[in-house]
Structures are given as structure tokens and as C-alpha cells.
Amino acid sequence: MSHGEGAAVPTSTLAWVSRQLEDGERIVRNEALHGGITAEMRRLTIGTPDGGTRHLVLRSYVDPFYAEHAEDWLDREVGALTRLTGTGVPAPGLVAVDPAAAHCAYPSLLMTHLAGRTVLGDEGxxxxxxxxxxxxxxxxxxxxxxxxxxxxxxxxxxxxxxxxxxxxxxxxxxxxxxxxxxxxxxxxxxxxxxxxxxxxxxxxxxxxxxxxxxxxxxxxxxxxxxxxxxxxxxxxxxxxxxxxxxxxxxxxxxxxxxxxxxxxxxxxxxxxxxxxxxxxxxxxxxxxxxxxxxxxxxxxxxxxxxxxxxxxxxxxxxx
CATH class of the missing domain: 3.90.1200.10 (Aminoglycoside phosphotransferase (APH), C-terminal lobe)
Incomplete structure (x- = not known):
């Protein structure tokens, strides 16, 4: 997966994401996030009507081997994110989910983007x-x-x-x-x-x-x-x-x-x-x-x- 503009996200999935946005918002950029083994992760930059931006994260189970289990995994993740709301554990917020790929090209989850990054080096x-x-x-x-x-x-x-x-x-x-x-x-x-x-x-x-x-x-x-x-x-x-x-x-x-x-x-x-x-x-x-x-x-x-x-x-x- 390489960073870049949104060619890699199927049109049907982008249309589904767009339907989850507030009035006047639109997807202005999407880029691959590295490190996922089972799913493809993308960070979506959303343009807001006031000229600002916010970010969402899209998780899609693209690989046929993992897509088979996706409905179960997404149900579990949705359950977890729902339970974690308001607990003080810093987890993403649930925006929308399409576990059976009824609207998207692949089973997908849309969630809020958290600041920060993974640190895998020895330093610190x-x-x-x-x-x-x-x-x-x-x-x-x-x-x-x-x-x-x-x-x-x-x-x-x-x-x-x-x-x-x-x-x-x-x-x-x-x-x-x-x-x-x-x-x-x-x-x-x-x-x-x-x-x-x-x-x-x-x-x-x-x-x-x-x-x-x-x-x-x-x-x-x-x-x-x-x-x-x-x-x-x-x-x-x-x-x-x-x-x-x-x-x-x-x-x-x-x-x-x-x-x-x-x-x-x-x-x-x-x-x-x-x-x-x-x-x-x-x-x-x-x-x-x-x-x-x-x-x-x-x-x-x-x-x-x-x-x-x-x-x-x-x-x-x-x-």
C-alpha cells in the first residue's frame, strides 16, 4: 500500500462514506495507513463547509481470506467501540459500519481518527x-x-x-x-x-x-x-x-x-x-x-x- 490520492477506494465505498458526512462536507483526500495485517486502513480528509478539515479512518476487509471473517470481526469491533464510549479509554468513535458489504465494495467500518502514531523503535x-x-x-x-x-x-x-x-x-x-x-x-x-x-x-x-x-x-x-x-x-x-x-x-x-x-x-x-x-x-x-x-x-x-x-x-x- 502506498500513500496517495484516492484511486484505490472503490466508488461505491466513497459514496457510502459521503452519505455519513454532515451537510456540506466532502472527502478531499485519502491515504493508506501502514501496519494493518488483516484489513486495509485509510485516512480520509474531510473538507468542512467553513473551510477547515477533519479526519476519519476507513477499515476495509479487502483480502478474500479475511473478508470471510469480516462480518464477525466488525460486529465485535462495533460492540467494543460502543462499550468504550465515555470510559476514558482512548478508542476511536464509531461513525458507521457496513459489515456485509451491502453498500461498499468490501466489508467496512468508518470511525473517528485519533491523533498520534505507533512507535516501534527502541528509543524511549x-x-x-x-x-x-x-x-x-x-x-x-x-x-x-x-x-x-x-x-x-x-x-x-x-x-x-x-x-x-x-x-x-x-x-x-x-x-x-x-x-x-x-x-x-x-x-x-x-x-x-x-x-x-x-x-x-x-x-x-x-x-x-x-x-x-x-x-x-x-x-x-x-x-x-x-x-x-x-x-x-x-x-x-x-x-x-x-x-x-x-x-x-x-x-x-x-x-x-x-x-x-x-x-x-x-x-x-x-x-x-x-x-x-x-x-x-x-x-x-x-x-x-x-x-x-x-x-x-x-x-x-x-x-x-x-x-x-x-x-x-x-x-x-x-x-
Whole structure:
């Protein structure tokens, strides 16, 4: 996807967006936003009658593989954005949705645009990790009147992909961990894909990289489940982006921020290993957007090596 004017958005979709605008408003520009794996994201600049502009974000499920699941994901995201309104969690506002592509060329969601940008570099990480942890604690503290559906764990002991050159004994032990029965858990409101790629920071010349969170995006997988699952997911992403130590550090930061993980080390290990092993199946699809965003050194191989080191560190610290 390249930045540019709006040739890439089908006419039917633009017409649908136009019908959601206020009188006298029009779309003056649209540009691709990078980083999405499942959907195409575009920022639309809307011209207002007073000569000003505002921005909206359009998420469209273009890829046939993902479009198949789009109706379900969009229903979940709409439910989440509705529940989040007025909670203080900085999430986009819902403008309109066309989950079955009745009006648009593809299943689509139109929402408000949040200021800020994702920050995937190493610089300023020690400042951002506690901010990420505090934000996740705030999400887990939400008690919506209507719960989202229960979480689904996709990985099984049989689908794990052991990286080339990994310590076979460590990985066999890790796989045995997720063969155990699911530990008892207390339900929490989960984002389910909380990680640096879905958190926006305000980045100003006068301020260190990412000193304030301005938004949390992509609520399509919102679920009800154990807090440890969200902690585990953000931890493994930090481990792959910045090195294994940061994965371990995030779990500590979550507790320091007032988050309550599972009491027993064996239970915390179960969830953290489960999410780490889930990553083994999608190293390629996860690392590609990171490279596109400028982290060119994060080749599939480099990320596999970090995953191996992180799984080893988990087994050492909690196993």
C-alpha cells in the first residue's frame, strides 16, 4: 500500500462514506495507513463547509481470506467501540459500519481518527513500557454491562512451529506446558491484540518519543478472559520487537501499575507460553509490517531467534 490520492477506494465505498458526512462536507483526500495485517486502513480528509478539515479512518476487509471473517470481526469491533464510549479509554468513535458489504465494495467500518502514531523503535522504550502497562490495567478495569464473548485460544500443542536451531528440549517442555488443562481464571475485558502496533503515542519534537498514549485501536478481537492473556500477548510482541528482556519487563510493569495476574507462577507460565507459542505460527505475517514500518533488521529469521530466546527465558524464570 502506498500513500496517495484516492484511486484505490472503490466508488461505491466513497459514496457510502459521503452519505455519513454532515451537510456540506466532502472527502478531499485519502491515504493508506501502514501496519494493518488483516484489513486495509485509510485516512480520509474531510473538507468542512467553513473551510477547515477533519479526519476519519476507513477499515476495509479487502483480502478474500479475511473478508470471510469480516462480518464477525466488525460486529465485535462495533460492540467494543460502543462499550468504550465515555470510559476514558482512548478508542476511536464509531461513525458507521457496513459489515456485509451491502453498500461498499468490501466489508467496512468508518470511525473517528485519533491523533498520534505507533512507535516501534527502541528509543524511549523504558518510558513507554510503563505507559503501556498502565493503559492495559485501565482496559482490564472496565466492567461493561454486556460482556464480549469469551476468548478463543487458537494454538494447540500440535500446531506449534519450532524455530530452526531452537533448543528442542526447551521447546518440548514449553509445548508440554500448554498440554495441561486450562488454569482457572477470573474474567476481564480483554483487548486481545494489545501491543505496540495498536497503540498510538503523541510524538512531538519537544517531548521524548511516546511520552503519552493518545489512542488504542483495532478492537476487532475484544473478548472476555484472563488478564494474563493480554499481558502475555503484549509481552511477546515487545520481546520480538525489542528483545526478550522487554517481554519479561512488561509483565513486571503490569503488576507495578496495579494489574493482578494469576497468583501461581505455573498459571502465569501457562498463559505466557501459550501466547509465545501462538506467535511461532505467524512470525512471517507479524514481522512484515514491522519491516515496512522501518524495522528492516527484523527479518523472519531474526524474529524467530528472539522468540526462541524469549521462550527459553520464560521457561527459566517461571518454569
Amino acid at each position: 522504550l523504558e518510558t513507554r513500557v510503563p505507559l503501556l502497562a498502565r493503559q492495559l490495567v485501565a482496559i482490564h478495569a472496565l466492567r461493561p454491562a454486556e460482556r464480549p464473548r469469551e476468548y478463543v485460544a487458537l494454538t494447540t500443542a500440535d500446531t506449534v512451529v519450532v524455530p530452526e536451531g531452537a533448543d528442542a528440549a526447551v521447546w518440548a517442555a514449553a509445548i508440554d506446558v500448554i498440554r495441561r488443562p486450562v488454569p482457572p481464571w477470573e474474567g476481564r475485558f480483554l483487548h486481545r491484540d494489545f501491543q505496540p502496533g495498536n497503540v498510538l503515542f503523541d510524538v512531538l519534537p519537544s517531548r521524548p518519543a511516546g511520552a503519552r498514549i493518545t489512542g488504542v485501536v483495532d478492537w476487532a478481537a475484544t473478548s472476555w478472559g484472563p488478564a494474563d492473556l493480554d499481558v502475555a500477548h503484549c509481552s511477546v510482541n515487545l520481546a520480538l520487537l525489542h528483545g526478550p528482556a522487554w517481554g519479561l519487563r512488561f509483565a513486571e510493569a503490569y503488576e507495578e501499575a496495579g494489574g493482578v495476574p494469576a497468583a501461581a507462577a505455573s498459571e502465569r507460565l501457562y498463559w505466557r507460553v501459550r501466547d509465545a507459542l501462538a506467535s511461532s505460527e505467524e512470525v512471517q505475517s507479524v514481522s512484515q509490517p514491522w519491516r515496512e514500518a522501518g524495522r528492516t533488521e527484523l527479518t523472519t529469521r531474526a524474529v524467530e531467534q528472539r522468540l526462541d530466546a524469549y521462550v527459553t527465558a520464560l521457561m527459566d524464570s517461571l518454569g
